[in-house]
Amino acid sequence: MAVYPEYMVAPIRQDLTEVGFEQLMTPEEVESALASNEGTVLVAVNSVCGCAAAKARPALKMALASADKKPGKLVTVFAGMETDAVAKMREHLLPYPPSSPCIALFKDGELVHMIERYHIEGSDAMRIVNNLQGAFEEYC
Numbered sequence: 001m002a003v004y005p006e007y008m009v010a011p012i013r014q015d016l017t018e019v020g021f022e023q024l025m026t027p028e029e030v031e032s033a034l035a036s037n038e039g040t041v042l043v044a045v046n047s048v049c050g051c052a053a054a055k056a057r058p059a060l061k062m063a064l065a066s067a068d069k070k071p072g073k074l075v076t077v078f079a080g081m082e083t084d085a086v087a088k089m090r091e092h093l094l095p096y097p098p099s100s101p102c103i104a105l106f107k108d109g110e111l112v113h114m115i116e117r118y119h120i121e122g123s124d125a126m127r128i129v130n131n132l133q134g135a136f137e138e139y140c
Helices: 006-017 027-034 050-066 083-092 117-121 125-139
Strands: 040-046 073-078 102-107 110-115
Touching: 006 040, 006 050, 006 073, 027 073, 027 083, 040 050, 040 083, 050 117, 050 125, 073 083, 102 117, 102 125, 110 125, 117 125
Parallel strands: 040 073
Antiparallel strands: 040 102, 102 110
């Protein structure tokens, strides 16, 4: 069951989908997106919170816009909305505890880099951009 009305989250979803993120709405879509054992997948667990709006989403967009190396696939799930899809994604994010927002990078089917909520809250957007671009350089 969704926590927020769709009209409220639609522009927040669009903030990432308009730059190429695929919105995953079901557990099956999550499994399909992460099923490939080749290449890189960047996952954004989106949220209505202020640190997602002021730091996580802007940092994602800036990092992708200016990176030399980029993940092959961009996907997102929305915390508080499609609860089954988010729960399935969080299974793939173990051993990290549930965190929203958060950003994860998978390479060849394995979780290789994680930015948890406390990293986002405790940083400015440029620090997150640098963190992401460092991970892109290393894994993409």
